[in-house]
Amino acid sequence: xxxxxxxxxxxxxxxxxxxxxxxxxxxxxxxxxxxxxxxxxxxxxxxxxxxxxxxxxxxxxxxxxxxxxxxxxxxxxxxxxxxxxxxxxxxxxxxxxxxxxxxxxxxxxxxxxxxxxxxxxxxxxxxxxxxxxxxxxxxxxxxxxxx
Numbered sequence: 576x577x578x579x580x581x582x583x584x585x586x587x588x589x590x591x592x593x594x595x596x597x598x599x600x601x602x603x604x605x606x607x608x609x610x611x612x613x614x615x616x617x618x619x620x621x622x623x624x625x626x627x628x629x630x631x632x633x634x635x636x637x638x639x640x641x642x643x644x645x646x647x648x649x650x651x652x653x654x655x656x657x658x659x660x661x662x663x664x665x666x667x668x669x670x671x672x673x674x675x676x677x678x679x680x681x682x683x684x685x686x687x688x689x690x691x692x693x694x695x696x697x698x699x700x701x702x703x704x705x706x707x708x709x710x711x712x713x714x715x716x717x718x719x720x721x722x
Contacts, residue, residue, distance in 0.1 A: 650674040655701045656710045673714060679707065 607614060649658035654675045665672050680696040701707045 650714075652677060652712045652714055653710075654678040655699065655704075655707045656712045657708055659712055659714055661714070 648661050648664065650661055650664060650671050650673050651658050652673055652675075654677070656679070661673075664674075679699045681699055683693075683695055683697050699707070
């Protein structure tokens, strides 16, 4: 029995292209069902990269104007504690002056026979103790140099 041009023996009256599209659609539907989470993560990553590109483009456009506006300036005199708003500060070799020059530490458990090279204290962060963010800090009004 002869088949019409473009038809298959298994599906009379349907063109080869239509059969291929039907098979591809079924395979795609199966893949989407099986790999839904992976596909969602891929699209989320793509959207994240697109957002980053847009932010970089906006920053490049702002840099082209050579005009920047600082709406607020905050430093953290003690790492992980509440920040302090300042009107101005200077930048030293280690970053903003007065920013994160102190930290909260706790003693590490040690014995009389512990290794002398082992640290005796560990720093504490907001990741470990979220309530650190509620502790207010302030800057000294006078410094050691008398100013």
